[in-house]
Amino acid sequence: MHDVTSALEYWPSPPPWGWTADDMDHLPPEGPNGEPDFFQHVELIDGALVFMSPQKRFHDYVIHGLRVSLSAQVPPHLFTLSEMDVKLGHRMRPCPDVLVIDAAAADDLDRTFYTPDEVHLVVEVVSPESEERDRKLKPARYAEAGIAHFWRVEDDGGRPVVYVYELDPATRTYAVTGIHHGKLSVPVPFPIDIDLDDLPR
Known part of the structure; x- marks a missing residue:
């Protein structure tokens, strides 16, 4: 069992074991380099984190x-x-x-x-x-x-x-x-x- 903290050590690559749906509830408020609200608009598609761009x-x-x-x-x-x-x-x-x-x-x-x-x-x-x-x-x-x-x-x-x-x-x-x-x-x-x-x- 791996936690999100250890997964982020591989950033920006995904961790070798991949992202899971349950990881989404444990993403930190800041990004790997301290970026505020980094994971605020992200979804998991076939094991990949997809970041949603600003919308019209x-x-x-x-x-x-x-x-x-x-x-x-x-x-x-x-x-x-x-x-x-x-x-x-x-x-x-x-x-x-x-x-x-x-x-x-x-x-x-x-x-x-x-x-x-x-x-x-x-x-x-x-x-x-x-x-x-x-x-x-x-x-x-x-x-x-x-x-x-x-x-x-x-x-x-x-x-x-x-x-x-x-x-x-x-x-x-x-x-x-x-x-x-x-x-x-x-x-x-x-x-x-x-x-x-x-x-x-």
């Missing part, structure tokens, strides 16, 4: 707008939140932009991550630096973990376009069920109607 206003605007819109429509047994980890496996702990989870899980204010069986929807807002992860890698991992619904949001000249996917349980892969411009209206995971051109700011 579009990214923050869409995350906020979708969270507010979903929160206004979500049924009582579910809850909407943003930028919380989902532990998909021993070496996979991404941080989706928006999630819909079981309300009972959200009631525990000490939680640092959720498990796939508690998650009903994950949303990723694509940034230039995250295109490969958000379009290919993370959706495949979410589907393999059994998360039923996935949305990918793209920036079309400052307007959000939402690609909606639903899990095929037989193949554990996502199938696209709609591409939404201007207005998003879907019946699952619960009835949702969102004006994409007028998201809450």
